[in-house]
Amino acid sequence: MLDRIAASLPSLAPAEQRVGELVLHDPKAFAHLPVRELAERAHVSKPTVVRFCRSMGYDGLADFKLKLAGHANEGVPFIHRSVDTDDKPADVLVKVIDNSVAAFLQYRNAASPAQLEQAGLAILRTWKQGQRLEFYGAGNSGIVAQDGQHKFFRLGITCLSSSDGHIQVLSATMLRPGDCAVIVSNSGRTRDLLDAAEIAKANGATVIAITASHSPLASLCDIHLAADHPEGYDVYSPMVSRLLHLLIIDVLATHVALQMGPELQNQLQQLRTNLQSKRHSPEQ
Structure with a gap:
């Protein structure tokens, strides 16, 4: 989420850039401060703070702060842990799963x-x-x-x-x-x-x-x-x-x-019923 904000800064208006810089400087504080104080710290109006959140693809300030708080508190490393040629099966297991879990959590926190x-x-x-x-x-x-x-x-x-x-x-x-x-x-x-x-x-x-x-x-x-x-x-x-x-x-x-x-539930139930004939019955 923070990487995406940093990459988006050059395309934003100067006032929204200041809001983005405030986020990057202290994400945890931004997630908990009221809009009035955020606007004062960034030297912008309160509507500009909300406009920045929407420019980032979120519904508004509340939605943005919720995702930001989750990102700041997650504690999961998002650095890709590449497997090495001398890794043992246990190492491969941990690295591949950790990579996937980290990506899923990152998506959960940053998705629009x-x-x-x-x-x-x-x-x-x-x-x-x-x-x-x-x-x-x-x-x-x-x-x-x-x-x-x-x-x-x-x-x-x-x-x-x-x-x-x-x-x-x-x-x-x-x-x-x-x-x-x-x-x-x-x-x-x-x-x-x-x-x-x-x-x-x-x-x-x-x-x-x-x-x-x-x-x-x-x-x-x-x-x-x-x-x-x-x-x-x-x-x-x-x-x-x-x-x-x-x-x-x-x-x-x-x-x-x-x-x-x-109506979809009835259709899915019919699909399930029709597919049952394609499977072997469990042994009695």
Whole structure:
């Protein structure tokens, strides 16, 4: 959260920059001081303090302070602990799990509920209008895109996924206003995905990106679900990034499911009943 604030400072207005610098100087104090005192310390107005919080993607000061307090008090190291060639199985176990847990907690504290709500509303509109929901990814992110299709297909939403750049371009070309394209990318710099995003957006579709902050894809999309983590983009065995992207898909699918009403429960129960015939009965 603090890294994201520091990276965003140059793009903010001077008054909001002073609020951001106050946060970075003493996060714990900022999380507990009243807005009046925060404004006095930053030499800005009280509305500017609230405006800064919204610029960072939060609903307001209360939401921002809640997430900031959780970040400051968590006590979990967010430095990526890379495995070494001489690590024993017990070391690998601890490092891989700690990396994943740290990334999840970092996401919990820094995620924007407002962006999640916007993404959910866009997908719900697509579902209600009987339009298209598509998931695009490349390489490892292509597997996450398939998981997205599977999760939303189970909700009764007609959707598809693609990890082929040519198919993505063809598919994005056929999108129209009311359709949604969910694009998953670790770096946010993959050319095929950027091409698909530009085409989908030009055709009036809503582009939702699960990707790193301050990336070209994050700047291009309509709704950004930030997926920031300590794992380097040059790692060719992605672990933390893949799990974080899958988590965001799960959070989004759960949010959408809760908004779909009681009819969904009947449908899921019917799916479960129909799938039971595919399993061996337990031994008596």
